[in-house]
Amino acid sequence: MSEEELKRFLDAINLSEFRSFAHRNRLIVKIIVYTGIRVGEAINLKRKDIAPEGDLFVIRIRGKGNKYRIVMIKRHLIEEHLNALETNFANKEGYLFVTKNGAPLTQAYVSGIVEKILMSAGIRKEKNGAHMLRHTFATMLYKKQKDLVLVQEALGHASLNTSRIYTHFDSDKLRLAAKVAEEFEE
Numbered sequence: 001m002s003e004e005e006l007k008r009f010l011d012a013i014n015l016s017e018f019r020s021f022a023h024r025n026r027l028i029v030k031i032i033v034y035t036g037i038r039v040g041e042a043i044n045l046k047r048k049d050i051a052p053e054g055d056l057f058v059i060r061i062r063g064k065g066n067k068y069r070i071v072m073i074k075r076h077l078i079e080e081h082l083n084a085l086e087t088n089f090a091n092k093e094g095y096l097f098v099t100k101n102g103a104p105l106t107q108a109y110v111s112g113i114v115e116k117i118l119m120s121a122g123i124r125k126e127k128n129g130a131h132m133l134r135h136t137f138a139t140m141l142y143k144k145q146k147d148l149v150l151v152q153e154a155l156g157h158a159s160l161n162t163s164r165i166y167t168h169f170d171s172d173k174l175r176l177a178a179k180v181a182e183e184f185e186e
Helices: 003-015 019-035 039-043 075-088 107-120 131-145 148-155 160-167 171-183
Strands: 050-053 056-062 068-074
Touching: 003 019, 003 107, 003 131, 019 039, 019 068, 019 075, 019 107, 019 131, 039 107, 056 075, 068 075, 107 131, 131 148, 148 160
Parallel strands: none
Antiparallel strands: 050 056, 056 068
């Protein structure tokens, strides 16, 4: 998504109607879009994986290959939803995102939530699934910070090469390369 589309998407999260599951659905989508974690990582989160630290929540993620990493999110972005979820969806396994019967949400269900929000924001993409949120996070992170190692760490990639897809042939850097090449003539 472009920055403008992302803003529309974020506005639409709070406007979408989800009946009694509003806080749960908004929370999982916000965690994915604001941290870039995988959908599978999000649906396996337990309450004990999220701890307050100053103005942040520190989230412990069990990623691919059972490797753990930490992501952070500003408290004000999710605190209301997290507090409501603890009251309405307590379950003995401690999973954060469960159905009314206590079963963990599925990746397909989360992708359906994302598609609903995209439609309400008037955004049409070839790939409308929840993984697009991870891709958007990574692209925006690279665009703002120009730090591929940061993208690698945030997304939990074992290889820097995996993270390179989010650089989208950074046009600013390509212009810089052209300028340097031009200086050869001087």
